[in-house]
Amino acid sequence: MSSRKRHIVSILLQNEVGALTRVTSLFSTRGYNIESLNVAPTDHPTISRVTLVTTGTEAVIHQIINQSLKLIDVINVEDITRDQHVERELLLLKLQASADQIENLRLCVRSAGAKILIDHAESFTIELIDSESRITSFIAEAAGIAELLEVVRSGALAIRRGATTLRA
Secondary structure: OOOOEEEEEEEEEEOOOOHHHHHHHHHHHOOOOOOEEEEEEOOOOOEEEEEEEEEEOHHHHHHHHHHHHOOOOEEEEEEHHHOOEEEEEEEEEEEEOOOOOHHHHHHHHHHHOOEEEEEOOOOEEEEEEEOHHHHHHHHHHHHHHOEEEEEEEOOOEEEEOOOOOOOO
């Protein structure tokens, strides 16, 4: 019996009205949850790349890929997590720190490789690009130092290592 695990699915899609809705509808009508979703045009303005994170067994992911390929707007689909890949997520974090918390917050930011984008007395806005797990850890660490005001996460973006690419 296969266990459920996290998968990053990359979809090349015609950049047309309703195309993304058809893909997300495929997930919702079959009861699959999308944990994160990113969409942007590729180097070809008529093609977008959808990167989504979902969980499921190997059989479920295989079914998702096959059903996605049947959609008229879908050009290509692959499970990025099946191969070696690079994965990153963007975090924008807003915190409020008292005067005695600021130095610890700066040390936390520096040790994580994050950047302070806005440094005001009433709030700090911090940017971090890293893996999902390191971002989650950073949020917990920063929230232990200062008051957490707002969290904005992009969700995963991923690309396979090496010369192999997802092609139209």
